[in-house]
Amino acid sequence: MTDALSHLPRAGDGAALKAGFTDLHPPLTQRQAIIESQRCLYCYDAPCIEACPSDIDIPRFIREISEDNINGAAQTILEQNILGGSCARVCPTEILCEQSCVRNHDAECQPVLIGLLQRHAIDHMHFDGHPFHRAADTGKHIAVVGAGPAGLSCGHRLAMHGHRVTILEAEAKPGGLNEYGIAKYKLVDDYAQREIAFLLKIGGIEIRHGQRLGDNLTLDALQRDYDAVFLGLGLAASRQLGLIGENAPGLMPATEYIKTLRQASDLGSLPLARRCVVIGAGNTAIDMAMQMVRLGADEVTLVYRRDAEAMSATGHEQAIAKANGVRIVTWAQPKQVLIGDDGRVSGMRFARTETRDGTLVATGETLDIPADAVFKAIGQAFADDGLSDDRASRIARDGGKIHIDDSFRTSLAGVYAGGDCVVPGQDLTVQAVQHGKLAAQAIHQDIMAQQEVA
Missing domain, CATH: 1.10.1060.10 (Alpha-helical ferredoxin)
Incomplete structure (x- = not known):
């Protein structure tokens, strides 16, 4: 996952680095x-x-x-x-x-x-068993695509209603962003997996790995084999800068590095940029910058095209980054990838920006920031290949994401969706959990209503 940085030195003493990835906020006594x-x-x-x-x-x-x-x-x-x-x-x-x-x-x-x-x-908490119990078996079997927070929440609530649930997950572990995309100092050790193990104790939920919609799964087959389908696909594609040299060694999506970092058994084996630039304004950008600091980078600069107030990362997150030595540069947007004689990234050139009549424009000035590595954290997009089969391609979209009604129904009968892949929302873990829970309620009501009619 970090091939673009294979030329960089390793981070060093993994045991010493581990101390920097303990809880960001210590728990209360x-x-x-x-x-x-x-x-x-x-x-x-x-x-x-x-x-x-x-x-x-x-x-x-x-x-x-x-x-x-x-x-x-x-x-x-x-x-x-x-x-x-x-x-x-x-x-x-x-x-x-x-x-x-x-x-x-x-x-x-x-x-x-x-x-x-x-x-x-x-x-x-210390329960003798799982605090929630399955209702009597309904005989219905629901497919949940994606074992992220939305899919897990949906599966658990469906199991409570007595339905059988099969969660189909592309990755080797369940958890979605909780497992692969959150800063390691926020969810430490194997917390995400322990939480999922607790969730699964309700019973009636099976997780199958290596299952990817648009690859070895089709929506047509899922609708044929299951009584309903919930899509918790997330946002799997990294947005592009659209600049020449974007694929040069030394430039990569922040999400890919964070994924590798979270799965690394030895933090010291990770490639380390002594000088790095993070492009973005959200919590992922802050997570990336903070983790490079904790791995031992000498200079970490986060760059955003507007002002700090427009950043989607909260003021709290920004303050943490500044307190840890991250330099935040605003009013600068990527203009050119700087490439050294060795063909590798040597920095980024940014166009200075300002707003005129509410529109972001370049001032004509530029800013060069030397860097051994540049990380893109400019947002995730919906991966279109997930809805590439004939039936899936008929699902209505809105702004690139899946369109749903107030009950999380898509434009295809029997197919529901929630989490980051749908139009409404703030792309928060807690909101994905809520989507999954409410979608499960809608699925249950629709299925039971159909059963009564029959």
């Missing part, structure tokens, strides 16, 4: 959790619930923590978000529930630490 939970006002009409994409009853689980009812708190969370543990670690709570917290004003300085309290509940 039991005493800290009790004290923090007691800051909550347990609002009746809680704005934090309104801000939570997965509808968790936040005041309820916080009150349960304050009463030392950890299993109760965990169940309250998992009822709405079966991947509540990973979401507590990666969800941008600072712009969602915590931003809406009534404690979040100048006099108090900070909101209730909802994300850390959610993590505390999930990390310390």
Whole structure:
């Protein structure tokens, strides 16, 4: 996956580097959790619930923590978000529930630490068995394409309703972005796999690997063999800069490097750019820049074509990057890949930008930044080859993504979709979980309605 960087030196001492990839935010102790939970006002009409994409009853689980009812708190969370543990670690709570917290004003300085309290509940739960149980078997069998957060959430909720579920996954491990695309210091060790193992304890769910829609799977066959199909395809294609030299050694998508880093057994074996440039403005760009710093890069520069306020990465994420030595350059867009005499990337030339009458334009000035490697983090796009067979190609699209109705139905009867591959949404893990949960409810209702008619 990192062939474009094979000429670079290795990162070095893997054991020493590992210390830099522990939890970004240390967990709360039991005493800290009790004290923090007691800051909550347990609002009746809680704005934090309104801000939570997965509808968790936040005041309820916080009150349960304050009463030392950890299993109760965990169940309250998992009822709405079966991947509540990973979401507590990666969800941008600072712009969602915590931003809406009534404690979040100048006099108090900070909101209730909802994300850390959610993590505390999930990390310390101890159920004798799975807290959710399957309903009586319906005799129906649903195909879920993609074992990312949307697909896993959908599969779990369908299993609760008594349906059999087969999840068809292209990669060697389930988890999607939780396994392959999140910064290693956010989901450490094998947390993603342990969370999935817990989810699967409900029973009735089978995961088949090496199954790729548009390759060895067709939608026509899936609709023939299953009672319904859910597509949780994610966004698998990296957007291109559209510049000459984009395929030169030393330039690659950030997502590919992060994927390799997350699967590496020895961090020291990874190629390391002493000077690197990350192009982008989202959380993936921040993740990439931060991880290069932690691997030992001397200079890490993140470049964005607009100002910091327009960056999709939260202010919290930007602040973390700056605190760790990442240089953030704004008002600059890629203009030219600089290639050295050896045919490898030697840096990037950027056109300085500004807005005129609301339109982004070049000022005529340029900025050259030397680099041993350049990482593209300019967004992911839907991979069209996933819907390449005759039936799949008939699914309506909107802006490149799959078009769905309010119940996550696509334009093809019996086919549903959710997560990053559909039009509405913020491309957040927590929102993908919500999509999967709501789509499962719609699938269940439609199937049972058809059964009643029959």
